[in-house]
Amino acid sequence: MEPFWSSFCDYVSQCGRNAALFYVTLAILFVLLITASALGVFDSLTPAIVVTGVCVGVIILAVILRWVLARRRASRQTTDSFQPLSYEEWRKARSKLLSNQNVKRR
Numbered sequence: 001m002e003p004f005w006s007s008f009c010d011y012v013s014q015c016g017r018n019a020a021l022f023y024v025t026l027a028i029l030f031v032l033l034i035t036a037s038a039l040g041v042f043d044s045l046t047p048a049i050v051v052t053g054v055c056v057g058v059i060i061l062a063v064i065l066r067w068v069l070a071r072r073r074a075s076r077q078t079t080d081s082f083q084p085l086s087y088e089e090w091r092k093a094r095s096k097l098l099s100n101q102n103v104k105r106r
Contacts, residue, residue, distance in 0.1 A: 018068060 012019045085093065 012022055015022075
């Protein structure tokens with residue numbers, strides 16, 4: 001089982017700043033689960049309520065994950081806008097392109 005956890009942790013660490021958010025959320029959920037079971041919260045609940053709560057939690061996490069991925073995709077699609085070239089820069093660039101074409105023709 002160790003290779004699984006090792007590769008999983010490496011993968012999550014390569015995800016960038018969302019990795020810390022993932023680890024913190026996972027730790028909080030684990031602590032809340034342990035605390036709730038120690039207090040006996042699950043003893044008085046019917047299994048249907050517990051399953052419903054888990055499903056709602058999974059849906060909320062899926063929505064948050066979709067939102068994070070959409071923001072990440074949108075930030076990748078933005079391009080840097082370049083300033084237009086001045087007349088002198090444009091002239092130099094054009095002359096370099098034309099001289100490279102003349103060299104290739106020879």
